[in-house]
Amino acid sequence: MAKVHIIDENRTIDVPDGSLLLELDGKTNLLFACREGVCTTCLVDVVEGMENLEEPGEMESMTLSTLPPGTAKNPRLMCVSKIKSGTIKIKFVQ
Template identity: 40%
Template sequence: MARAKLTFQDINLTVNAPVGSRVVELSDKVGSGIAYGCREGDCGTCLMTVVEGMENLSEPSSVEKKLLKENVAGKNDRVACQAQILGDVTVKPA
């Protein structure tokens, strides 16, 4: 299985993640400050800022685009329960 490096800048930790994993799955396991409330893309509490590697995340789904717009997210923000890891990426809580 292909793997990628996911760095949580807020806790200065890098983990090897299976490609296709959602950021929130790993954030929860390692204790990053990326909060979440649902894991389904309904609430928007798991907004995160992508510090490096935006191109290494899946394209935003229509659900994620809606959440980003509703939450007035910045251009480097994504929703952790929706974003899948495709390659090396560094994130932090939004």
């Protein structure tokens, strides 16, 4: 099992290795709308463990490239991000 530590909620959620982080839907206060990497509702800043996420796909990369500079240090969209294994620590951006 991989772990997602949510700094804003001070808790850790277990998710299966290799799973999409859409897994967090309904388990945190992070909101998911489009679930396709377009709307940025599920945008987070990955504070630790960026290496434990798979590289962003085409849609996520395109959406992240439209963010204003300085929005987040390591921005990722949880609905389309896949965790390999290990732990990531995230902070809500919105």
